Amino acid sequence: GAVVSQHPSWVICKSGTSVKIECRSLDFQATTMFWYRQFPKQSLMLMATSNEGSKATYEQGVEKDKFLINHASLTLSTLTVTSAHPEDSSFYICSAREPEGSYNEQFFGPGTRLTVL
Amino acid sequence: AQKITQTQPGMFVQEKEAVTLDCTYDTSDQSYGLFWYKQPSSGEMIFLIYQGSYDEQNATEGRYSLNFQKARKSANLVISASQLGDSAMYFCAMRERDSSYKLIFGSGTRLLVRP
Numbered sequence: 120g121a122v123v124s125q126h127p128s129w130v131i132c133k134s135g136t137s138v139k140i141e142c143r144s145l146d147f148q149a150t151t152m153f154w155y156r157q158f159p160k161q162s163l164m165l166m167a168t169s170n171e172g173s174k175a176t177y178e179q180g181v182e183k184d185k186f187l188i189n190h191a192s193l194t195l196s197t198l199t200v201t202s203a204h205p206e207d208s209s210f211y212i213c214s215a216r217e218p219e220g221s222y223n224e225q226f227f228g229p230g231t232r233l234t235v236l
Numbered sequence: 237a238q239k240i241t242q243t244q245p246g247m248f249v250q251e252k253e254a255v256t257l258d259c260t261y262d263t264s265d266q267s268y269g270l271f272w273y274k275q276p277s278s279g280e281m282i283f284l285i286y287q288g289s290y291d292e293q294n295a296t297e298g299r300y301s302l303n304f305q306k307a308r309k310s311a312n313l314v315i316s317a318s319q320l321g322d323s324a325m326y327f328c329a330m331r332e333r334d335s336s337y338k339l340i341f342g343s344g345t346r347l348l349v350r351p
Contacts, residue, residue, distance in 0.1 A: 153338060162327060162341045163281075176336070210279055216337050225339060227273075227281035 121147045123215045125228035132203055133236055140198045140231045142213030148193035149215035153225065154186075157210040169196045203235045239263065240330050240342035247347050249318045256303070257313040257345045259328030265289075267333040270311040272302065275325040275344075284326075287311055315347075323349045 122145040132138050142152055150171050155163040167188050168176045175188035185207075187199040196215075200207055210232050214225040241260045249255035261270065272284040287295045287302045295302040303312040315322055328342040 151337060162343045165338055168336055168338055230279040
């Protein structure tokens with residue numbers, strides 16, 4: 120199956136700093152990528168839909184200035200958590216959609232665990 | 237209103253037995269897709285099985301089968317012959333027709349397989 124990678128797999132940062140998380144589709148071109156956030160013992164919540172070459176579409180309640188998304192190429196989307204605070208500590212997961220794929224069109228990355236001190 | 241409901245926060249099953257994880261959904265679309273994912277403690281999301289709203293037969297993938305009851309809007313996951321490695325969180329998800337392919341997830345069920 121298609122492979123999606125995320126980097127870094129975990130990051131610890133100080134409050135007020137910005138953190139960039141990369142999501143890459145390794146063996147296919149992804150016109151659409153999705154960013155999810157998962158708090159401990161909770162479900163995945165969609166944050167935004169990232170389309171290559173255009174602005175991301177954010178879900179209601181997600182601050183677009185806080186969570187900057189860039190989808191500059193068909194294989195890379197980045198999520199930048201700006202001025203991170205402890206409440207931003209979470210597990211961030213991306214998924215990528217393969218346009219030519221079958222029904223299982225979304226392939227998930229392994230996730231990035233962010234801890235803000 | 238919640239679109240995907242998983243009413244079992246936790247389940248136990250004895251090794252080698254079958255277990256059913258419940259999922260109900262709410263949509264007004266005629267065309268939609270239903271997914272089940274497994275999330276072990278490592279955090280990765282593992283795709284298990286898919287059911288399309290127009291599929292007449294229940295989906296099966298190895299030890300996984302989906303009990304699809306369209307009129308009741310339920311899509312329960314059945315795991316047969318449970319193994320210790322099946323212990324994980326299980327999420328039901330739905331993709332509606334005009335949703336730009338985004339998935340809506342249920343709250344999940346934690347399954348523990350007892351030896």
